[in-house]
Amino acid sequence: MTGTSDRKPLASVTAELLAKYDRPGPRYTSYPTAVEFHEGFDAKRYLLKLEEAALKPEEPLSLYVHLPFCRERCTFCGCNVIITQKPGVAEAYLDDLEREVNLIADRLGKRTRLVQYHWGGGTPTYLTLTQMRRAWEMIAKRFTFAPDAEIAIEVDPRVTTRRQAELLKELGFNRISMGVQDFDSEVQEAVNRYQTFNQTRDLHLYLRELGFESINFDFIYGLPHQTPESFRKTIELALELRPDRVAVYSYAFVPWIKAHQKAIHLEDLPPRDVKLQLFGIAHELFLGAGYQQIGMDHFALPADSLAVAARARSLFRNFMGYTTHPARDYIGFGVSSIGDLGGAFAQNTKKLNRYKDALDLGLPPIERGFERSRDDEIRRDVIQELMCNFHLDLPEIEARFDIRFADYFADALRELDEGPVPHGFVRRNEREIEVTETGRLFVRNICMAFDSYLKQKEAEKKPIFSRTV
Ligand SMILES: C[S@@+](CC[C@H](N)C(=O)[O-])C[C@H]1O[C@@H](n2cnc3c(N)ncnc32)[C@H](O)[C@@H]1O
Ligand code: SF4
Numbered sequence: 001m002t003g004t005s006d007r008k009p010l011a012s013v014t015a016e017l018l019a020k021y022d023r024p025g026p027r028y029t030s031y032p033t034a035v036e037f038h039e040g041f042d043a044k045r046y047l048l049k050l051e052e053a054a055l056k057p058e059e060p061l062s063l064y065v066h067l068p069f070c071r072e073r074c075t076f077c078g079c080n081v082i083i084t085q086k087p088g089v090a091e092a093y094l095d096d097l098e099r100e101v102n103l104i105a106d107r108l109g110k111r112t113r114l115v116q117y118h119w120g121g122g123t124p125t126y127l128t129l130t131q132m133r134r135a136w137e138m139i140a141k142r143f144t145f146a147p148d149a150e151i152a153i154e155v156d157p158r159v160t161t162r163r164q165a166e167l168l169k170e171l172g173f174n175r176i177s178m179g180v181q182d183f184d185s186e187v188q189e190a191v192n193r194y195q196t197f198n199q200t201r202d203l204h205l206y207l208r209e210l211g212f213e214s215i216n217f218d219f220i221y222g223l224p225h226q227t228p229e230s231f232r233k234t235i236e237l238a239l240e241l242r243p244d245r246v247a248v249y250s251y252a253f254v255p256w257i258k259a260h261q262k263a264i265h266l267e268d269l270p271p272r273d274v275k276l277q278l279f280g281i282a283h284e285l286f287l288g289a290g291y292q293q294i295g296m297d298h299f300a301l302p303a304d305s306l307a308v309a310a311r312a313r314s315l316f317r318n319f320m321g322y323t324t325h326p327a328r329d330y331i332g333f334g335v336s337s338i339g340d341l342g343g344a345f346a347q348n349t350k351k352l353n354r355y356k357d358a359l360d361l362g363l364p365p366i367e368r369g370f371e372r373s374r375d376d377e378i379r380r381d382v383i384q385e386l387m388c389n390f391h392l393d394l395p396e397i398e399a400r401f402d403i404r405f406a407d408y409f410a411d412a413l414r415e416l417d418e419g420p421v422p423h424g425f426v427r428r429n430e431r432e433i434e435v436t437e438t439g440r441l442f443v444r445n446i447c448m449a450f451d452s453y454l455k456q457k458e459a460e461k462k463p464i465f466s467r468t469v
Contacts, residue, residue, distance in 0.1 A: 010276055010277075010279065010280040010283065010438060010441060011280070012424070012438055013276065013438060013441075015273055017423055018272055018273060018276055019272070020419075021442050021445050022272045022467050023445075023467060024466065024467055025444045025445060025448050025454075025466075025467070026444065026447075026448075026451070026454075027252075027444065027466075028317075028383050028384075028387050028444065028447055029317065029318070029319050029321075030318075030319065030338070030340070030345060030380075031376065031379060031380040031383045031384070031451070032345075032370060032372070032376055032380075032453055033453070034338065034345075034347065035453075035457070036370055036453055037345060037347055037368040037369055037370045038368055038369075038370065039367065039368050041344060041345075041346065041366070041368060041369030041370055041371060042366060042367075042368075042369075043358065043363040043364045043365070043366045045344070045346075045369065045371070046339075046341070046344075046346045046364050046366045046369065047107065047363075047364065049341045049342040049344055049346070050104065050107035050108060050341065050364075051107065052342045053107075053108060053111055053329055053341055053342055054107060054108050054109040054110070054111050056111065057109065057110035057111045057112075058113075059111065059113075059327070059328070059329065060113050060114065060115040060146060060327040061108075061111065061112075061113065061114055061115070061143075061327045061329055061330070061331055062114070062115065062116035062117070062118075062318065062320070062326050062327040062329070062330040062331070063114050063116070063117050063118070063139070063143065063330070063331050063332075063333070064117075064118045064120060064319065064320055064330070064331070064332045064333065064334075064337055064338075064339075065097070065117075065118070065119050065120070065124075065135065065139065065333045065334050065337070066080070066120055066121065066122065066332065066333065066334030066335060066336055066337040066348075067119055067120070067121045067122050067123070067124040067126065067127065067135065067334065068080055068081055068082045068093075068121055068122035068334065068335055068336070069081075069082050069083075069084060069089070069090055069093075069121070069122050069123060069126040069127075070082070070083055070121070070122050070123045070126060070156075071083070071084075071085055071123075071126065071159065072192065073192065073260055074181070074191050074192055074193040075190075075191050075192045075260055075261060075263040075264050076181070076191045076193075076220065076223060076251060076253075076261065076264060077258070077260070077261075078252045078254060078257075078258055078261075079121065079122065080122070080335065080336035080350055081121070081122050082122065082335075082352065090126065090127055090128075090131055091131065093334075093335075093352070094127075094131060094134055094135060094138075096355055096356050096359050097135065097138065097333060097334055098134075098138045099359045100333055100334070100355075100359055100364070100365065101138050101139060101142060101333055102138075102142065103359070103362065103364060104331060104333070104364060105142035105143065108331075112142065112143045112144045113143075113144050113145075113146055114143050114144065114145050114146065114149055114327075115146045115148075115149050115150070115325055115326070115327050116149065116150045116152075116320065116323060116325065116326055116327060117139070117143075117145065117149060117150070117151045117152070118150075118151075118152045118153070118320045119135070119152070119153040119154065120153075120154050120320065121154055123154070123155070123156045123159060124153050124154060124155065125153075125155045125156060125159055125160040125161075125164050126156075126159060129163055129164060129167055132164065132167055132168075132171075133167065133171075136171045139333075145172070148325075150174065150175055150323065150324070150325070151172055151173045151174050151175065152173065152174075152175035152176070152177065152320070153168060153173050153175070153176060153177070154177045154178075154179065155168075155176055155177070155178055155179075155203070156178070156179050157178050157179070157180070157195060157199045157200045157202075157203040157204075158194075158195050158199055160178075160203055162206055165203065165206055165207055165210060166210065169210045169211065169212065173212075174212070174213070174214060175212075175214040175215075175216070176207055176212055176214070176215050176216070177215075177216040177217075177218060177247075178200065178203065178204070178215070178216065178217050178218065178243075179218050180195065180200055180217045180218055180219055180238065181193060181195075181218065181219060181220045181223065182219065182220065182223055182226060182230075182231070182234050183195075183197050183200075183233065183234045183237050183238075184225070184226070184230040184231075184233065184234060186225045186230070187223050187224065187225050187226055187230065190223070190224040190225050190264070190268060191223055191224065191264070192263075197237055200217075200241070201240075201241060204241050204243065213244070214244050214245070214304065214305075215243045215244055215245070216243060216244065216245040216246065216247060217238055217241075217243045217245075217246045217247070218246075218247045218249065219234065219235070219238070219246060219247065219248045219249070219282065220248075220249045220250075220251050221248055221249070221250060221251065221275060221278035221279050221282065222250055222251030222253070222269060222270060222275045222278065223251050223269075224264055224265065224268035224269055225268055226270050226274075226278055227270070227274070228274065228277050228278065228281055231278045231281055231282070232281050232285070235281060235282050235285045235286070236285065239285065239286075239289050242289075242301075244300060244301050244304045245294075245298060245299065245300040245301075245304055245306060246282075246286065246291070246298065246299050246300075247297055247298050247321070248279065248282045248283075248286075248297050248298070248299070249297055250275070250279070250297065250466070250467075251269075251275075251466075252466035253269065253466060253467075254466050272467075276441070279441060282299075283299075286299040287299075290302065291307075292307045292310060292311075293310075293440065294306045294307065294310050294315065294322055295310075295315065295317065295322050295387060295388055295390075295443075296387060296440060296441070296443050296444065298321075298322055305324045306322055306323075306324060308324075309324040310388075310389070313389040313391055314389075315388040315389055316384065316388060317384060317387055317388050318330060318340070319332070319338050319340075322388065329341050329342065332346070332347070332348060333348075334348065335348055335349060335350055335351070335352060335355050335365075336348060336349070336350040343371065343372050343377070344369055344370060344371040344372065345369050345370045345372075346364075346366050346368075346369040347366065347367060347368050347369060348364075348365045348366060348367060349365050349366075349367040350367075354367070374401075375452065377401075378397075378401045378403065378408070379450050379451065379452060381397065381400070381401075382397060382409075382450050383447045383450055383451070385397075386433070386435060386443060386446060386447050386450075387443060387444075387447060390434065390435035390439075390440060390443065391432065391433070391434050391435070392432065392433040392434075393431070393432060394430065394431050394432060394433065395431060406430075409450065411449075412449040412450045413428075415449040416428065416433075416446070416449055420439060420442070420445070420446050420449075424436060424438055424439070425438060425439030425442050425445075425446060426439055426446055
């Protein structure tokens with residue numbers, strides 16, 4: 001059951017279908033999603049998980065470090081960010097971060113080998129050269145890197161200097177992700193993010209000169225004042241630089257969670273049919289330029305490891321995004337970071353003062369988490385496979401979990417048969433479920449059929465998630 005590749009798969013989506021499917025839904029960077037995390041999972045439970053983790057010293061780890069600072073806020077931003085220009089705040093944060101790293105590394109004992117390491121933010125290159133080196137060394141002293149480890153960082157071309165780029169190379173980063181969002185000046189003005197094409201191009205060229213082989217650009221569709229014409233220009237400009245990967249994120253407009261997004265006027269946002277068209281343009285232009293679609297919202301050149309893994313249907317996804325080789329266990333450092341250890345999610349506090357207070361007491365700054373049940377694990381695998389590989393091998397899931405798929409997921413299959421299958425978004429038989437080219441944009445909706453928490457949330461009718469399109 002293999003789908004044909006179509007460069008305009010979204011042209012067949014009618015306004016009626018779009019209205020039906022464009023509804024609030026999770027992005028499934030985790031299952032269960034972070035809204036299910038609760039305070040019953042606390043620092044003490046996390047300490048037990050660390051003790052268990054230390055018993056398997058040969059098993060690898062993924063590690064994320066959150067560096068939350070930015071100089072100014074882009075009004076669209078949905079990340080956990082601290083806006084400050086005050087000197088000293090970042091230095092004090094690094095003091096706390098170092099205490100957290102040492103506390104956790106002491107508990108992990110000989111469990112030190114990293115296969116995936118990521119600095120995210122905020123803007124990690126907000127830090128000075130000395131601070132970046134310090135952040136690097138505090139981890140490098142306590143952990144070791146597998147020879148082929150993915151070592152990634154998010155950078156903002158507006159603030160990243162050549163000296164910082166050189167330092168990243170020297171330290172051993174091998175993947176760079178740059179925020180671009182949109183090159184159009186009217187859009188930039190509306191979201192308080194002024195970034196010239198030259199800033200992006202200069203950093204990109206310098207990174208290439210330094211020998212970086214994996215460069216990603218982030219774009220967002222659905223921002224205020226974006227039009228099909230302006231977005232086409234943005235993507236065409238991106239293609240002049242030919243990054244290895246691009247993310248084209250659907251704008252998550254969640255002003256009830258991120259109050260600063262209220263600065264964005266609803267009437268300036270493109271209506272849903274235009275928003276779909278914007279993604280269609282990115283899809284058409286990237287595929288036309290030889291890129292391959294990766295998961296819901298990424299594109300990569302065919303030789304890129306993500307594209308290779310996508311073809312082999314061996315892609316994974318975690319809080320750091322799509323990846324080729326995550327470890328089963330995942331440690332998060334820094335405010336708001338989320339870890340996944342021994343079958344439980346654990347999230348640090350988002351507040352700097354609470355982060356410090358916990359470390360003063362010698363405790364991990366965990367605020368909430370979630371211990372997954374067997375049912376959660378089964379659904380998580382199903383959702384992960386669909387989000388990453390658009391495909392489910394039913395006998396394989398049955399063997400892995402000792403279930404009969406048709407019985408275990410009878411409700412979900414019924415839901416698919418009542419909508420996504422007749423609408424042409426999903427094909428299925430007794431052995432496989434496959435998301436079609438058109439269905440890829442709606443993969444969040446398709447996964448929602450397998451989400452056992454969502455029904456309850458929908459009944460409560462409180463806004464939680466951004467819209468799926
Ligand atoms: C931490 S930022 C990237 C690094 C750096 N701070 C920058 O902006 O250049 C991560 C990415 O999340 C995406 N993002 C942020 N807020 C978003 C939102 N509300 N909806 C969709 N994507 C968003 C942006 O594409 C951004 O580049
Ligand atoms: S998009 Fe990047 S630079 Fe802008 S506020 Fe968010 S994290 Fe900071």
